[in-house]
Amino acid sequence: MERADAVIAKTYKRFPVLLEKGSSSTLVDTDGRKYADFVAGIAVCNLGHAHPAVTRALTAQAQRLWHVSNLYYTRPQIDLAGWLVKNSFADRVFFCNSGAEANEAAIKLARKYYQERDQKQRFRIITMERSFHGRTMATLSATGQNKIKKGFDPVLEGFDFVPFDDVEALKSKIAEDTCAVMLEPVQGEGGVRCPAPGYLSAVREICDQNDVLLIFDEIQTGMGRTGKLFAYQNFDVEPDIMTLAKALANGLPIGAMLAKEQVADAFGPGAHATTFGGTPLVTAAALEVCKTLVDGKIIEQGRARAAYFRKKLHRLKERHSCIVDVRGIGLLLGIKVNFNAESMVVECMQRGFLINCIQEHILRFVPPLVITEEEIDALINCLDDLLRKEH
Ligand SMILES: *Cc1c(COP(=O)(O)O)cnc(C)c1O
Numbered sequence: 001m002e003r004a005d006a007v008i009a010k011t012y013k014r015f016p017v018l019l020e021k022g023s024s025s026t027l028v029d030t031d032g033r034k035y036a037d038f039v040a041g042i043a044v045c046n047l048g049h050a051h052p053a054v055t056r057a058l059t060a061q062a063q064r065l066w067h068v069s070n071l072y073y074t075r076p077q078i079d080l081a082g083w084l085v086k087n088s089f090a091d092r093v094f095f096c097n098s099g100a101e102a103n104e105a106a107i108k109l110a111r112k113y114y115q116e117r118d119q120k121q122r123f124r125i126i127t128m129e130r131s132f133h134g135r136t137m138a139t140l141s142a143t144g145q146n147k148i149k150k151g152f153d154p155v156l157e158g159f160d161f162v163p164f165d166d167v168e169a170l171k172s173k174i175a176e177d178t179c180a181v182m183l184e185p186v187q188g189e190g191g192v193r194c195p196a197p198g199y200l201s202a203v204r205e206i207c208d209q210n211d212v213l214l215i216f217d218e219i220q221t222g223m224g225r226t227g228k229l230f231a232y233q234n235f236d237v238e239p240d241i242m243t244l245a246k247a248l249a250n251g252l253p254i255g256a257m258l259a260k261e262q263v264a265d266a267f268g269p270g271a272h273a274t275t276f277g278g279t280p281l282v283t284a285a286a287l288e289v290c291k292t293l294v295d296g297k298i299i300e301q302g303r304a305r306a307a308y309f310r311k312k313l314h315r316l317k318e319r320h321s322c323i324v325d326v327r328g329i330g331l332l333l334g335i336k337v338n339f340n341a342e343s344m345v346v347e348c349m350q351r352g353f354l355i356n357c358i359q360e361h362i363l364r365f366v367p368p369l370v371i372t373e374e375e376i377d378a379l380i381n382c383l384d385d386l387l388r389k390e391h
Contacts, residue, residue: 022049046247048368061284076284090258095278099219099245100134102255110180128164130190188220192334223247224299227330249286302369
């Protein structure tokens with residue numbers, strides 16, 4: 001850890017733990033201490049660590065072919081794109097390497113779509129306050145949190161912000177120069193915030209009435225996290241463009257931008273590109289992740305665990321007045337407390353649980369979908385104990 005502090009960029013305040021291996025929802029550090037993982041790489045390892053089928057698919061592909069340029073066809077990329085198209089609203093997929101890159105592609109596509117239609121003046125994108133869309137210049141500009149932008153002025157022009165879950169605010173902001181509305185169907189980083197019933201369908205309607213594209217950032221909510229393959233399926237509202245990343249390859253770097261044919265059409269040869277997007281190695285693993293999530297009934301299982309977890313969190317709230325809210329959907333869950341909860345993360349870690357704190361007051365739980373009821377019970381007992389002693 002001392003060596004890390006000497007040579008690694010200081011962009012993360014790390015916890016004093018050196019993790020060595022993992023299996024399913026358990027992690028082990030170099031001292032052999034075990035942790036129940038309620039972070040999952042922040043909603044990345046939805047199948048848990050070292051999933052045997054994914055490891056098999058990855059190693060088989062590693063012996064065959066890692067990378068060729070996107071100037072050529074490779075089968076794993078075709079199969080993954082086919083699977084995503086078959087299982088979503090979309091007709092076409094662009095592969096890249098991260099969430100930020102997927103959102104960059106979505107932003108570029110939305111602008112290009114209108115420029116192809118000789119509507120150069122339509123370039124502005126409305127996003128939400130407290131949103132999170134990434135750390136590249138365009139995606140931090142799209143993010144509705146000042147702390148992410150601080151020190152990087154001037155940010156990219158062309159983003160407008162409205163409060164999440166506020167139909168009237170969106171109606172009054174949308175204008176002739178708006179090309180798209182971009183939002184997370186459920187806000188993750190911003191505080192595990194679900195929209196009110198009807199909000200997303202109202203957003204869809206406003207977009208349609210104004211000839212504006214709708215982009216869903218499902219980087220955190222996708223791949224079964226919310227109890228359905230994609231969060232939009234919980235709300236019966238389809239976007240024109242959707243971005244994926246985090247859990248798509250269960251921890252290998254990948255991003256994807258999916259779009260309807262008519263929109264995707266604006267990206268012709270040469271319009272956008274990336275060296276590593278959709279390599280055979282990563283897409284072979286991602287395809288196995290997708291199949292396991294759906295055919296292996298892991299999403300279904302996650303839904304049951306989520307119901308159990310939520311019930312336990314509500315009971316915990318009844319016992320502790322410092323918990324002011326239980327929120328979230330599927331296994332994207334949070335509790336809001338009336339004190340700064342950052343120290344709770346360390347205390348839970350010392351007791352063998354990895355959890356996450358956002359916006360100072362919200363403990364976020366995004367475990368692998370294979371988390372067990374025993375692990376949930378153990379975490380609830382730990383939280384119960386800590387809250388009784390200290391808060
Ligand atoms: C994590 C996240 C991103 C950024 O993804 P990176 O892979 O870190 O670039 C973007 N949007 C949402 C909603 C996220 O949760």
